[in-house]
Amino acid sequence: MRAGVINNLIVVSDLHCGCQLGLCPPEGIQLDEGGSYMPSPLQLKMWEFWRYFWREWVPKVTRGDDYAVCCNGDAIDGIHHGSVTQITHNLKDQKEIAYKILSQVVKRKKCVKYIHIRGTEAHSGKSGQIEDELAKSLGAEPDENGKYALWVAHIRVGRGLVFVSHAIGSTSSAAYETSAPQRALIGAIFRAAKANREIPDVLVRSHRHRHIETKIKTYKGYCRSCVTAGWQLMTPFGYRVNPENPPELGGMLIRCGDEDVYTRHEVCEIEPPKEIVL
Secondary structure, X not given: OOOOOOOEEEEEOOOOEOEOOOOOOOOOEEXXXXXXXXXXXXXXXXXXXXXXXXXXXXXXXXXOOOEEEEEEOOOEOXXXXXXXXXXXXXXXXXXXXXXXXXXXXXXXXXXXXXXXXXXXXXXXXXXXXXXXXXXXXXXOOOOOOOOOEEOEEEEEEOOEEEEXXXXXOOOOOHHHOOHHHHHHHHHHHHHHHHOOOOOOOEEEEEEEEXXXXXXXXXXXXXXXXXXXXXXXXXXXXXXXXXXXXXXXXXXXXXXXXXXXXXXXXXXXXXXXXOOOOO
């Protein structure tokens, strides 16, 4: 991949490949024992938005310039919490689904660098080992210790500094969705100031599958804390803990412009079930 100054970073997260509610190619996938799986109608709708995101939205917001891509964790679903929504419990199969999807992103002409962040251990394996194998196969940027999937990353986007990590506190109330991102941003600014380091222009977290953004005015201009949407439909766990706030699908751009570092988000929801008419 080419080196040099990159002014655009695209962030996606929470693909949950290997789940019947996660991202899956429309042609389906082959399983290790010779069988196959075809995506559901809702997965096909989600794939249409994924295709629009990369083919139309990304070229538009990057203005045809080169960009880096960061997958911020939980690229596979794993075997977790006693759930039965997985396509397969064979993690090799799950990793192959994620590779099939993300390799097409990495191969895009304007994608010049790929960064992979480890998600939660319940999905990505103990110490994120499955995601590290996936990241290596995708040609991700390794750290100084040779790890290909990182726990955190400080990414230079033009003259801006972006701090990316997967986890963020969750809430079942839409009224409090800004609380954890704002606390994280204040904490990052405080720690940087205490150590006499540069404060981040943008803090990126994921995990919740719902987008939110907050900002604080600093000497650098507005510093932002963003939580990304995901690429997984409503799960049984979601119906139990938060049926009023369904997951959002989408990703984000961080761009260093002529005057400042700014963000753009592209987010949608899958339409709810049809009404029951009495």
